[in-house]
Amino acid sequence: HQLAIRFLSGNMSVFVDGVFINSTLNSPSGLIGLPFHIGGSPWNSDVYFNGTIDDVMIFNRSLSAEEISALYANQSTRYLEKNFTGLSDSTHSFKAYTQDMAGNVNATELRTVTVNTLPPGFSNNQTSAPGKINEYVWFYVNWSDDNGLSSYIFSWNGTNGTWMNDTAVSFTGIVNQSNVTKTINLTRGNSIGWRFYANDSADQWNKTDIWTFTVENTAPTEVNLSYPLNQSSTTDRTPFFNWTASYDADGDAINYSIIIYENYCDISTYPNECIVNTITEDDIDAGNYTSAELGIDAHYNWTVRAYDGYNYSDWAEQHNFTIDSLISLRLDCLHCNDVVDFGTVYHNIGYNTTQDSPRPLILENNGNVFADIEMNASASLWATAGLDSQYFQFKAGNFSDQSSLNWSNSTTDWSYVSSNYTTAVSYLDYSNASNASTAEIELYIRVPSDEGAGKKSTSLNIKARYWDES
Incomplete structure (x- = not known):
């Protein structure tokens, strides 16, 4: 027969042939300091076990009932399964023993199992933001995980103002990078947040902080000058200036500035001298302007730029024209x-x-x-x-x-x-x-x-x- 004695939580339990028989309140503390005897009594040296004892095992912990049953190793319990919960994140060692009906004992080698419940870690978040509407911006974050990385998901609210998750992207290794390029669809002044999620091969997830940036203003587009025609001449001293409307991607109200450079030579008034005057008009609401009276027999260069309250467009390519004198x-x-x-x-x-x-x-x-x-x-x-x-x-x-x-x-x-x-x-x-x-x-x-x-x-x-x- 197999006899197993277990001390656990102040109880002494007796198992025979792997089967629990009884238990009583008892503690092994009373044996501390006494000689250790197998088949004898520490209190009476004349008392001995009359029989054969072999395959003695002493453990430094209390075995479970399943483990004791497995040690008996009868036909129905020759496989041992043991689940441990609450193990700390560390590397744990284990070894298994077995005994056959003849009393032969064997054991596995010392084995290890590593418990890692930590999700992937992140660092070094970078982005090309801020940006403007319709511009591309990129985002990336470095990830690491001892179990091995599995996938990442990008999330932001820069498409329509609502937080949206991208489809998961697979990545591997213990160190890797999540990266994505997106197009900003929101206008100037909107705050856009972004973050990444990632999991490892054990399906443990982590998420980054939320980082934000503010959409920058997009300057209005450069206008095209229409009239007076480039390199033309006229006798109209109050010409009508016209240009194509500028476009502002942020929907801001636009006004315009015009600069007219007047160049003329009046020999009778200014001998051998040419005069250059600069005429500037700002805050023009429409895409046209009628000037005050201009001089005759003069050459004019002119250009226009748009303003949306935040930024100016580039000046349009200059056009030129002349105003000829007309006696009629x-x-x-x-x-x-x-x-x-x-x-x-x-x-x-x-x-x-x-x-x-x-x-x-x-x-x-x-x-x-x-x-x-x-x-x-x-x-x-x-x-x-x-x-x-x-x-x-x-x-x-x-x-x-x-x-x-x-x-x-x-x-x-x-x-x-x-x-x-x-x-x-x-x-x-x-x-x-x-x-x-x-x-x-x-x-x-x-x-x-x-x-x-x-x-x-x-x-x-x-x-x-x-x-x-x-």
């Missing part, structure tokens, strides 16, 4: 008059147009400079009186605006019509506002006493010149 008169405007018909007239009576009956000559300066208006006659109106006489005279008038011309330099008193050009109107405005560019030339006729009957007519020649020309 017209007698066919809406209110103009190029024919004066006095109708039937009589000897020694004077007639004039000051009361608009008939209407005077009315002309318009449709150029882009102040103009002096000169006039002469091709021939005398009368057969019996020549030019430069009291019988045919003129003077300047104004159509509706007293400031449309320079009265002090104009001919404001009746003067003889001559074959030579004479200044009638000086410094006639070229602005179309309130008919400011329109002027009158009043006419006076008196029929000579010896003039014969019949239809009388002549042609008047009118020309304009730039008012400050020599």
Whole structure:
């Protein structure tokens, strides 16, 4: 038979042939210090076991009932299974023994098992963030695990503001790196958080801290200049500037700044010197701008940039144009008059147009400079009186605006019509506002006493010149 005595938690239990028989309160402390006897009694040297004893085993711990049964090693319990729980994270040694029916004992070699319940560790988190909407950013973290790494998952809220997990990615080894590249879909000022999860071959998971960054502003796009056309010329002194609208990926409101570089040379005013003026206008809401009046016979470079309240776009590629001077008169405007018909007239009576009956000559300066208006006659109106006489005279008038011309330099008193050009109107405005560019030339006729009957007519020649020309 097999006899096993176990001391555990103050109880002494007896097993025979691997089967529990009984237990009683007892402790081996009473044997401490006494001689150790096998088949005898420490208290009575005359008492001995009458039989054969072999395969004696003494353990330094209490065996379980399963282990005692396994030591008996009968046919139904020759396999030992033992589960241990709560083992600390360490390397543990174990050895197994067995005995056959003949009393032969064998044992395994000393074996070890390592318990590691620690999840993967992380370090060295890095990222290319912060970034801007629609930009790529990358993220990575180093991982290590004694059991061997298995997979990682990236998680962030940079796609639509909600935290989302990527599909798990496999990786191996005891040291490796998790990495991912993403596209930012959120606009300026949004806070984006990110982290990684990872597990090891024992399916133990760990997660990193949450790291955050703020989406940076995206500058508005560079505009394209449309008008005036590049390398063009115009006579419009208040040109309309136009450009394509800028786009702001963050949806910010955009305004524009324009710079116009004016380059011109005025020989009469600035001998041998060219003038460069810089014209700047900011906070333009629309994609166009009408400038204040610009100079003539000048070369202009211009450019535009956009601003979203945070950053400027690049300046657009400069365009250039010129504004040419234009001296031009017209007698066919809406209110103009190029024919004066006095109708039937009589000897020694004077007639004039000051009361608009008939209407005077009315002309318009449709150029882009102040103009002096000169006039002469091709021939005398009368057969019996020549030019430069009291019988045919003129003077300047104004159509509706007293400031449309320079009265002090104009001919404001009746003067003889001559074959030579004479200044009638000086410094006639070229602005179309309130008919400011329109002027009158009043006419006076008196029929000579010896003039014969019949239809009388002549042609008047009118020309304009730039008012400050020599």
